[in-house]
Each structure stands twice: as C-alpha cells, then as structure tokens.
Amino acid sequence: MNLIRMKGVKKTYKNGVTAIYDLDLKIEKGEFVFIIGSTGCGKSTLIKMLYREEKPNAGEIIVGGLNVAKLRNRKVYKLRRKLGVVYQDFKLLPKSTVYENVAFALEIFGLPKSEIYEKVLKVLDLVGLKNKAKHYPTNLSGGEQQRVAIARAIVNEPKLLICDEPTGNLDENTSMEIMKVLDEINKMGTTIIMVTHDTKIVEKMKKRVILLDAGRIVKDYAEGTYVNEGI
Amino acid sequence: MKVFRILSRDIRDSFKSVFRNFSLSLASITCITITLLVVSISVILSLNVNNIATLIEKDVTIVAFLDKGIEEVDIKLLQSQIERLDNVESVVFQSKEDTKNEMMEASEDFKNVMENYTEDENPLQDSFKIKVVDIERIGNTANEIKELSGVDVVKYGEGMVEQLVNVFKVVRNVCIFIVVTLIVVTAFLISNTIKITIYSRRKEIEIMRLVGASNLNIKIPFVFEGLFLGILGSIIPMLATIYGYTALYEQSGGILFSQIIQLVEPMPFVVWVSIILLVIGMIVGMFGSLLAVRKHLKI
Structure with a gap:
C-alpha cells in the first residue's frame, strides 16, 4: 500500500519561480528514501509539500490517506500529528528541557502524565539521551540536539518521518550516529524520507534514492543500486 | 478529563x-x-x-412660603399635595416661630429687631423645605408647587442652581x-x-x-x-x-x-x-x- 502518492504535482512560487514540474511519486510503507539533488533542484519544496508547509498549485498529494493538497491552514495540525519532521536547525524550544521538548508533542493530545513519562523516556533511551532529560538544549552538542529533535518527531509513533537535511549542521562522525538512529527507527516500521546533499551518507546507507534536477525526478534508484555519478 | x-x-x-x-x-x-x-x-x-x-446638589432646597394666616388643616393638605409630586424627595414644615427662633440665634441684629414683635405679630411666613430627587428638573417642580393654593412665594436659588x-x-x-x-x-x-x-x-x-x-x-x-x-x-x-x-x-x-x-x-x-x-x-x-x-x- 502506498503511504505517499503524488500525482501531477506542480509548484510555482509567488515570485514566478517554478520549483516542481508535474511530479509523480509513490512511496510504500516502511521504505527509507533519500531525496538528493543539487541546491535549488526543488527537494526542499518537495518535502515541504508533504508536511503542508507549502501548497502545490496543481496535482494531488495523499499522505496516509489525507489529501494534503486540499488541507486548510487551520486543519494542518491533523497532518502534523500523523508524521514527524526533523530539521537541519533542530527547532527545539531553547527555554524548555529535553524532556519538556519531547513531552510537548504528547501533551497537546492530553495524555495522562504517567503515559507521557513512559513514552518520553522510551524514545530518549532509543536516541541515547536518557541521562540528559533535564538538560536544556543549549547545553547539548549539535548531534545531541538533533537526537532530541528525532525523539520529539517519533514520540507519538508516526508512520512517516520526514527529515530535512538532518545532518547538514553536523560533522561526519556525528552524522553517521544520527543515520544509525534513523535506520533503527526505520527497522521498527517507520517510513523515512530524508533530503540530503551528503552523497557519502547516501552511498553508505544503500537505500532507495530519488535524484531531482530542476524540479523533475531524473532518476529513481531502487534499494542498493545507487552509484555516485557526480551529478 | x-x-x-x-x-x-x-x-x-x-x-x-x-x-x-x-x-x-x-x-x-x-x-x-x-x-x-x-x-x-x-x-x-x-x-x-x-x-x-x-x-x-443634595444641599439644594426649595423653600415654599405659605400665605399669611393659613389654617393648620390647609397646611396638612398642602404638605400631602407636595409630597405627591413626582420629583419630590422630602418635605419638612417649618413654622414662622421656628424660623424666627432660628434667625434670632443666627444674628444679634436680627434678635434686636425681632424682640420688638410679639408672638402674634410675627411678620414671617410659615414655609416648607423641599428636597428634590432630580436637580435638573428643580425649576419645573418649583413651578408646580407655586401653582398650589396656599403657596405664596417659591425660592430655590433660581439662576444659580441652573x-x-x-x-x-x-x-x-x-x-x-x-x-x-x-x-x-x-x-x-x-x-x-x-x-x-x-x-x-x-x-x-x-x-x-x-x-x-x-x-x-x-x-x-x-x-x-x-x-x-x-x-x-x-x-x-x-x-x-x-x-x-x-x-x-x-x-x-x-x-x-x-x-x-x-x-x-x-x-x-x-x-x-x-x-x-x-x-x-x-x-x-x-x-x-x-x-x-x-x-x-x-x-
């Protein structure tokens, strides 16, 4: 079954720049997909449309049964609760502790305290930060902050995790640690879509790779078939 | 929950x-x-x-002076008539004797003048002191009181009160x-x-x-x-x-x-x-x- 189905999607920004031309894409449940391409090829626009930060001008986007292209602004939260998003700049609340940052995503559902506590500690354990629950994000390293962000994104057990250059601000070793965490999450059944321009990571991971160029999909490598052609 | x-x-x-x-x-x-x-x-x-x-505003009072030689029965009747007017809050009767005593207490000169008159020759008039509810309508109320028979003169500080x-x-x-x-x-x-x-x-x-x-x-x-x-x-x-x-x-x-x-x-x-x-x-x-x-x- 398709978790994501995009059909004839087109996005032109108000300033007249067209970022995506007539794009078709299907992603199955449980897949790990990289989206790569040079700067300005439209990869960020593509995933922003998946979590409805941007709206397509034409076409259909279905994410987990929700017609995202037609979703109203005030209903966007319904989509956001079904998926997790991880950003290059982490987007953590600086004045809340690690625990509070992660718990926040559950508190808005009104879950009981004991349940929140259990779930938050479980994901913090998964990303290896159980002992830093009471720290503030500003006291953590970049890699640790990103792991907090991942914990927050997956704490409500979404079917889909969208990662927008999650390793963009991190060094090589830290990046690989983050990739290990993501791989583990993927093995537990969560579909992951990750935008990156770090081809080293993509080569090592041997996953499905979608190559974008100038707003179009130019190549769709099946799992393990990606070779760096220097594009 | x-x-x-x-x-x-x-x-x-x-x-x-x-x-x-x-x-x-x-x-x-x-x-x-x-x-x-x-x-x-x-x-x-x-x-x-x-x-x-x-x-x-509460201090402002209408004083209605009554006709000289007015009978006690008429005074009672007049008081109840005034009390029935819609803007009237309270009516207090002040007899000419009370007024005389009050004035004699207030000023020495007046005392000397007044002592020349006997009880029966009191030149003053009986009066009502009337408080109103709404001071803006005091003029109308004063006029209404003036129309009543037995009332001689009505004073309330016309001009100044307005x-x-x-x-x-x-x-x-x-x-x-x-x-x-x-x-x-x-x-x-x-x-x-x-x-x-x-x-x-x-x-x-x-x-x-x-x-x-x-x-x-x-x-x-x-x-x-x-x-x-x-x-x-x-x-x-x-x-x-x-x-x-x-x-x-x-x-x-x-x-x-x-x-x-x-x-x-x-x-x-x-x-x-x-x-x-x-x-x-x-x-x-x-x-x-x-x-x-x-x-x-x-x-």
Missing part, C-alpha cells in the same frame, strides 16, 4: 513561561503597573469630584471622558507591549505548529500568560490604591481645603476601585496576548 488535563498543562506552562521569559514579562508587568496607577488616580479623582457634586447643574454636568462628562480615554490608551499600551514580547517568541509558536499543535493549543497558554501578567501588573496599583487613599483620607480627616470638599470614605470605595483595576489588567492582558498570538498563526 482530557480537556481538564490539557487546560491544567496550559496553565502550568504559562506560569513557567512568565518566569522563563522573565525580562520580557517584567517589561509587560511594569507597563501594566504604571498605566494602571494612572488609571487609578484618575478614577479616584473623578469619583471624588462626582461625590462632591452630588453632595452639593448654572451649578450645568457646571457639574460638564465636570462629570469631562471626568468620564478622561477615564475612558485613559482606559483605552492603557489597553493599547499594554497590548502593544505584549505584542512585542510575543513577537520575540514567534519561533516558539512556529515550533508548536510544527509538532502538531492546533491553533487553539497555541492560543490558550498565551492567553493564560496574558492573564497572569495582568494580575501581576495590577498588584502594585491595587495596594497603592488601598493604602494610599486610606492614608490620604486619614491624614486629611476626609476633608480637603474646605468643608465643601469631602472625600469619599475609603471603605468600600478603595475595594471597588481595586477590583476595577484588576479586571482591566486581566482583560487587557488576555486580549492583548490573544490578538498578538493571532498575528503569528496561520488561520
């Missing part, structure tokens, strides 16, 4: 946020404190002015205008300060949206935060009102400059003014926050 949990968390978070963003909170609280102090002073002033005006009424009307309107304007300006100032503090937290709002908070989820904690800021900001103005005014009243003995200017008694006056301040602080804080957050939401 779920709603209750969410609400109690919102209250907890807004509390935390007041302290975690302490410098911003302090800016808002200071702004609320200062503007509410000004509002407090203006409310106290205008209510006192209003009080003085009311006291002076002027007084007009002056007080203007003073009252000016007071209301000043207080309302001040409250509006206060609301504007406070909500602007809160707007600035929330602007610096727009990233927080963006993150809340990204992790799946609905617009309501985002608004409620900020509204509570505004409420807390309003309450915290009105503490000093309330204390200043209660203790400051009571002290002023006790120092002056309730009278300023002359007997005419009587201050309103502090209890329960200061309590009411404080409640007004608190309510203004709370409402303006809440709505200031709400309006400011709405700007950063995508609706």
